[in-house]
Amino acid sequence: MQVYSIPKSIKKDSKFTFCKGCDHGVAIKIIAEIIDELNLKENTIAISSSGCSVLLYNFLDVDCLEAPHGRACAVATGVKRAHRAKGQDKFVFTYQGDGDFASIGLGESMHSALRGENITAICINNTNYGMTGGQMGPTSTMGQLTTTSPLGRNKEYHGFPIKTAEQIALCEGTQFSARVALYDVKNILKAKKIIKKAFECQLKGGGFSFVEILSSCPTNWKLSPQDSHKKIEEELTKIYPLEIFKDTTND
Amino acid sequence: MDEKVLLKGNIAIAKAALNCGCSCYFGYPITPQTDIGEYLSLEMQKKNLAYVCAESEIGAINMALGAASSGEKVMTSSSSCAVALMQEALSYASSDELPIVLVNVMRAGPGQGYIYPSQGDYNQATIGGGNGDYKTIVLSPSSVQECIDLTYKSFYLAQKYKNPTILLVDGLLGQMAEPAIITKNPYPDIDNSSWILDGAKNRPSRNIHSLEPDQNKLNQHILKLYQKYQQIEKNEPVWEEYLCEDADIILTAFGTMARSIKAVCNHFRKTRIKMGVFRPVTLYPFPYKRLRELSVKARYFIDIEMNMGQMLKDIRLGVLSNAQISFIGKPVGDWLRKEEIISAVNNIIKEQYASI
């Protein structure tokens, strides 16, 4: 009896190179499992971005295109439409960080949602710019200590963070928008179900589907993996609630 | 097919793009190139092709980058200050080796400038504003007929070398109409099945990326790109010569400016001054070699541009110290008139080339 196996859509010889306790590995693994379950491996083009999420193509065994920082949704639009122009429907999703999706690329992201572009965007929200060493990002919370908000984020000096999944849900072209977390098994299973739903939304041709994943960044948060996940459970989910904000897949 | 029709440069480009199988266009409005997008919006929707009114030029060029990975023929068009916004993606596409055709119908700058005619983007196109060691192929038409011919060639070279290709068009030419023949695309399609991203079916997965943390691999990648650029420089320079064979003085210009100076050349030929005209058609690869051959015979070169001397440095690199070089230029506005150029050339001849 086989209890566990590596998903087919994970490259055979790959080893996750993310920091210990980082949720990128879990996120990519469940995406790979969903690709397997929906039998999408041979029909998928994944768009990676800048930041830690760029490394997607090292692990995922599907066709993969790297987008310039922030432009993943525009690149995905081009990919999706070009294949449609030759009469083919490809499964196209982006894998971006919160800085990529909601700061530098907010224009491209939001307009893809507004157009109702039939793609799926996955946004890893770890409340800071991870790859560059933990600077304040668009999602850094009030009071959060980062290398560029050393005294804590404050509304007068730094302004407010963005609640991405809520904002994307407001777009008319969005069919599905949700926030999930990966801090325990129960939530990982729930996240997988929701991401699968977002993927199925694209397969049905519904419009823009979006999942924000609250994710840990132990290195930059300067917390242990355990404490990082405790922070997500106890602090971040209060600020960034885990909900499905919009789901019109059954309409 | 051989019938002459009255066509604007912009519409000629749009028609030629469709003729040679461009199935994806992404754009954002900016004068003086907007009619390219306007024309294609209807034609492409009718044929169920990919057309997106992008949210910005950044969006447009990145959509083009994505679409190019599918192997489809992809175009975007814009103008000067908005092409500036596209430089990042051009650098990526060059590293990714993705064939994108970018049409730049120039307006006047710097900054927002205005919609007046100018050739101020020679540097932007040939040197590029993106980061890193990369090159983009640049073609420069001088008539509406060449807008058609060089659009075909742009798609061909982009596919052949897997490299972004810029069609650099004078604003005047984009807006101007003249009779032209809508010829058939003379170039073959290039097999791209070995690299496109269309789902890893019956083959290993592929990825296209510019990130390369391994410095040796990054070095190798850039060296490989430069081997390709050497091939381009060897195979693809195209130029036009007019009465250069016996010329003492050679006028140089690109784009529509080169037409005006043929009239200037004719004027001086009547006064028994041996004058010729040299026009690079490919601005990258620049025809240095031919220019150098001509500079052995000709004693003087006068470069004439609607800018402050951007091609001048390439003329210098071609001519070296074989001959004297002067420059006549005007940055913006009404095209340099024949009379203005004649009097400027006369002044140069009087002041500097007294021996003629």
Added chain:
Amino acid sequence: MIKNFIISGSGGQGILSIGTILTNIFMLGNKFVTYCPCYGAEMRGGAVHCEVNMSDDELYTLQNEKADFVIALNQTSFDKFISKVKEGGTIIVNSSMAKIEKTRNDIKYIFAPFTQEAIKLGNIKIANSIALGVLSKILGNLTMENVKKAYEKILKDKKELIQKNIDAYLFGYNYIQEKEQIQCQ
């Protein structure tokens, strides 16, 4: 032989339409020809003009300092382009919308009330074609077959206007024969 034309007026007067029709007529007559429209940021009601260059040989000069023929359909364009007429050239002015005033004696003036004549013919919008007819009379060498073809091509989506415009063109063509004594210098 090279001839340069400037056609000018305000947005809505059909300046660019008769510019393209004239260009097409030349093209159909196997001439080398270029057409450059010029309009400002304002799309409607603003100043509009276009340049048409025609030659028997390949055209090198795309923009010219001065024109052999200028059509000015309003006061603003009359004021603006009077200085652009070549010595010995001709300016054709819409006297319905511009004062009859001669400030130069080295050029030929033709004044005619194109707008009023167009209203009389039943459509204010065909004033431009009357002016084109007048120009064509002076040029003398345009064939009616090409004129018809050009109108049919440009107005192919507004077929009902083709005949009206050709009639207006012919009216203009015959206009200066009848009134030459009064209107021309």
